Amino acid sequence: xxxxxxxxxxxxxxxxxxxxxxxxxxxxxxxxxxxxxxxxxxxxxxxxxxxxxxxxxxxxxxxxxxxxxxxxxxxxxxxxxxxxxxxxxxxxxxxxxxxxxxxxxxxxxxxxxxxxxxxxxxx
Amino acid sequence: xxxxxxxxxxxxxxxxxxxxxxxxxxxxxxxxxxxxxxxxxxxxxxxxxxxxxxxxxxxxxxxxxxxxxxxxxxxxxxxxxxxxxxxxxxxxxxxxxxxxxxxxxxxxxxxxxxxxxxxxxxx
DNA sequence: CAGGATCCCAAGTGATACTG
DNA sequence: CAGTATCACTTGGGATCCTG
Numbered sequence: 001x002x003x004x005x006x007x008x009x010x011x012x013x014x015x016x017x018x019x020x021x022x023x024x025x026x027x028x029x030x031x032x033x034x035x036x037x038x039x040x041x042x043x044x045x046x047x048x049x050x051x052x053x054x055x056x057x058x059x060x061x062x063x064x065x066x067x068x069x070x071x072x073x074x075x076x077x078x079x080x081x082x083x084x085x086x087x088x089x090x091x092x093x094x095x096x097x098x099x100x101x102x103x104x105x106x107x108x109x110x111x112x113x114x115x116x117x118x119x120x121x122x123x
Numbered sequence: 124x125x126x127x128x129x130x131x132x133x134x135x136x137x138x139x140x141x142x143x144x145x146x147x148x149x150x151x152x153x154x155x156x157x158x159x160x161x162x163x164x165x166x167x168x169x170x171x172x173x174x175x176x177x178x179x180x181x182x183x184x185x186x187x188x189x190x191x192x193x194x195x196x197x198x199x200x201x202x203x204x205x206x207x208x209x210x211x212x213x214x215x216x217x218x219x220x221x222x223x224x225x226x227x228x229x230x231x232x233x234x235x236x237x238x239x240x241x242x243x244x245x246x
Numbered sequence: 247c248a249g250g251a252t253c254c255c256a257a258g259t260g261a262t263a264c265t266g
Numbered sequence: 267c268a269g270t271a272t273c274a275c276t277t278g279g280g281a282t283c284c285t286g
Contacts, residue, residue, distance in 0.1 A: 157278075
């Protein structure tokens, strides 16, 4: 599907190349999902957080999607999933050490979100 | 289509509500496109930047998509489009003052991207 | 060179029902 | 409570061709 991932070496050596080794591209592989950043922002502020609480906070997300996004973050080593053998079941999510490295970026984005709202109230 | 945007007031008053007024949600409205962050990252590092240069850096993007993403960023007040009346035509893109407020977030994401790569080389 | 105009598809989501 | 399993569908983005 992906046309070809062959990298033009001549261009790789050019410092202006923004190909697959670009740090931003790598970051986007992790936080690229539609809900990932909101999820991480919630978990960051309240850690750990249960499945049901996350669902309530996201309000428009469906369970299926929420589960999928959380699984991907877990697979990528960003969050940790802890299951408690109780009835009713309880599952808590928290940031891993690697995930915590995203906190500065998340906070910076929130800062921008506020600034943007202040500058353009009608968006 | 959007089920309903009616907001449960009881929940709005709850400090744990992460609804439509969440700063992260607002930020995502702006940087939510597939290429937006990469584009902004490129323009940040080399400003101003021409259309053709952006296209080369993104390498896998099509012209149509590139144009669309740039237009959206322009509409949202993040970048500025400057047309030079020359032949062949020249169009340059640069960050607006509002757009520059995204720089810390972009840099933080790049930092994370590098850290992530170092921690998990095989992703 | 920097787009505009179309057509089109698959991935990502949503809705719904069921379960340990 | 915290999922899993299907099915259906929207839409962002890709391919392609055309133009001032």
